Structures are given as structure tokens and as C-alpha cells.
Amino acid sequence: MASPRWCFVNGKIVSVQNANINVRNLGLQRGYGVFEFIRMYGGVPFRLAEHLARLKNSARALYLSLPISAQRIERIIGFLLEKNKIGEADIRILVLAKNFDKDAKSFSSDICILLEQPHTYPQSAHTKGIKLITKEHQREFARAKTINYLSAFHDHIRRLRRGALETLYVSNGKALECTTSNFFIFRRNVLITPRRDILLGITRKFVLSLARKYFVIQERNIRLQELRGASEAFIAATNKEIMPVIKIDSLRIGNGKAGVNTKFLITLFEDAVR
């Protein structure tokens, strides 16, 4: 699939090459903005309503007013798929602070909707599992999907060097979330995942809904000491789906291979979306 050529910026359809944000925008001068990233399955944006609801919440948390409605965003996505003559793509919606509104109680914003060529990971990430490294960090405004990825991007080289796919943020002795995914462990047939101080992932929620029939679910803090007793671990995210975790720093999880429960969840996930 070629890179989609057309995108939406502030009411206009423009070519991605000419899709620009003015340098006076506070989003780029001050890193002040929120976004959503949505995957499609079978030509349909996955859980679009939930993503748009979260976008609204993220914006509200930062006093950003959304310049267009969720309904309009949905129509624009449909139009962009038509215009780009493609059936499927990843979707990025970016809302950046433009300026203070007159009342100084909120920010006007720029909005971009971009289709992107899906980023693929090696199949082995799903079958053999991946490694995580940890970092002492807690995201600001954890419930909001802000554009602040300083920590995430800064850690890129350390991940490469260590053969890790993601960084697990830990804070006050607890495992929280990864840079762009949620974190889960199994203790035998109990599935545990944090609920506080993290971004509540759409995929996280979907995985929990699939797992509920088969496992006991605990949404609660995960103490770092508990990682040693975890029989399995995995991460979940829109663009990563489910990936078993076999190592965290130097700690081997379970027997160091993708766990049976995790593999079962991957099968459930595949069946549900494809």
C-alpha cells in the first residue's frame, strides 16, 4: 500500500506534503495537544466511537476546544478513504492548541486527520514474545492522550541497544504502562492490569472484555515485586494488538516463552477482529 496522499487540516482536504501547521501554533511551540490513533479491520475503523469519546476527554483535560464534532470527524475519515482510493489505513487525529480563547479559559485548536500506512511489527513479536526495559517515569495527565512523548522517544536508542520493543514506566514501586501500550500480567488464571495513573487503552478494554469469560480479572496496581511471581505478561495497544512479554530488564517472565493464556487471548482477539 502506498502512503495515503490526502489528509484533512482545519476544514480543508490537502495533500500530505502540503499539510502544514503554522509555526505560531502552541501545539508545536509548547507541545500542547492531544491525539488519537485508530486501526481499521475489514475496512471499518475499530472502536471509533470509543476513540472519539476519549479524544473529547483528552481535549477537555487540557482545556482544548475541539473545532469539529465527532460525527464530522467520522464523515471526514470516510471521505479520506474514498479520496485516497484505499480500503484500509491507520488513522491519526491530532488536536493542537492554536491560541488562548478570548475568555482565557480555553484554547482554540488546529485539527488534522491523517491516514497512515500501517506500521507492521515482525510476526515473531506475537508468537515468540518481546522484551521490555523499565524506566522510572509517570506520564503527566496520565488519563489524557497528550502529544508529550519526550520520554518515549528519548528511550528509543536504549531500547534498540537492549533489543527491547517497549519501555515499561514504573513509579513508586509500581508497574504502570508502556510508552504506547498497556501492561498485563497473569498469575496462573488471574489476569491483572493497572487501572490508576495510566491511559485507559481502547485495546486494553477490548482485551479485558474478551478475557472476562475465561479468567479472573483484577484491575489494580501491580507492585514491582509481583513481576517475579508472574506466570505470564503481555502488552496491548492499537498498533501492537497483543504481544507476549518474555523478559523485563534482566527478569525472565514465566518460562521465558510466550504463555499459554496469552496465546489463547491472541487467538480470541484474531477471531474477534478478522
Added chain:
Amino acid sequence: MASPRWCFVNGKIVSVQNANINVRNLGLQRGYGVFEFIRMYGGVPFRLAEHLARLKNSARALYLSLPISAQRIERIIGFLLEKNKIGEADIRILVLAKNFDKDAKSFSSDICILLEQPHTYPQSAHTKGIKLITKEHQREFARAKTINYLSAFHDHIRRLRRGALETLYVSNGKALECTTSNFFIFRRNVLITPRRDILLGITRKFVLSLARKYFVIQERNIRLQELRGASEAFIAATNKEIMPVIKIDSLRIGNGKAGVNTKFLITLFEDAVR
């Protein structure tokens, strides 16, 4: 003074209205970038070499490669002053991550140099002093001047409501720095200012160099309990120069008026730059 019309973006002089960054840029998609903000006095950028050295350090801390040299930046600033037919302006240099370099060990970047109409504060901020509110927060990569101002901008409404000009970040029982300024206290004739976990301000350094002749200087952590015993407090920044602090949350500093030592430093500062 009218708003300067021309600016520099990635090798070109363009009108500010048409000065754009592409939406694929990682600076705006991921809040990954650094900047400098420089004031001019008497037609000369104040401490430009120090600002450019810090920009280089900030960029290095984020693995950003600067696309042009400090010398070239200096020449461009001169050219922009000519082209805009103005003798003085604030200068903003913005360096935003564009993409991973091929070696995946650094980021290529976009660079913008903007002249801005100086933002002025009421004279009373310097004569009568200002109020601060506090917030539990510590900047990520504190030594680097990153574009992450989530906390700073989010706090804007709370500041307005409380009549405060700045938010003082506190962490682990220590006073660190304000959102865009450094923080100082006097205990009689001892001037104390933090040195760790803060951005080392250019104005901070200049103020210390002025003060050294007249006061004992301590660059060290300031415990929150110490604020109660402070006879004076003030903030310093490029665009704020020196502003006496007369209240922090509900705590009155000293006798609640601009302190004599602070007023003396303001005079020294004025004499040095004007």
C-alpha cells in the same frame, strides 16, 4: 511595534503567515523538540552565545541534530532584523524532531527562527511584586529547554483565578523553578537559588554574577520549610527580568512588599542592560 512579518524556516525566509511545519513532523506529533528565547537590549541579542550553547546542549540531550551552526543562526537573526526593518525584537529559535536519522541514533530536525513583538508585563510586577502558586511537578529532562509546557499551560487558568503570575514547581519537599523562570530567596544578605533539577537560566546566571559582589551566594536546594524564613523572594527570566515575589500560595514573603535587596538587584540589572 508591528508584529515582525518575516521569519526563517528550514533554510528559507518566509512570511510568518506562511511559515509552516509539515504535519508529519515529530515535533508536533510527539511534542519532541527544544527551543531558545532571547531578548534584545539596545539592538543586540542579550547573551546570544550562551543561549546558542544551551540550545546545542538541549538538542544533544534529546539526540536532535541541529541543521545549522550557531554562527549561521546568528547571521540569520541579523538578516531577519534587517528584512523586518526593526531594531529590536524577542527571538524564538525552535528545533523540532523531523524524523529518525538512518542510524536510528539521532533525529533530523526542522528549525525555525522567529522574531516576536516583546510581551510586556505591567510595571507593577517589578515594583510591587507578584504572587506565585505552587504545583507538585518536576520537568522532564530538566536541564534541557524542551517544548513540553503541558503543566505550565494547563495551570494558566488556576493562576488567573488566584491572581498569580507564575507557578512554582515543587518536588520532594523542595522548591525548584517556575514554569518559565528561576526562583531565588534571600535570607537577610544570603541569596539562595536551586542548582539541581532545574533549567539553568541565562538570566539566572547573569543575576548571580551581578549579586556576587554584594551578597553571599548559595546555589543549593531550597526546602519548602525555608520559605517561611525567607526575608525576600524573586524570580528571574529572559522575558520577565527580575520580579519580586510577595506571596506564595497563602504564605506572605517577608513583610509582603518588594524587598530592598531585590530592588537593589533590579537597579543593578537595569544599569547593566540599558
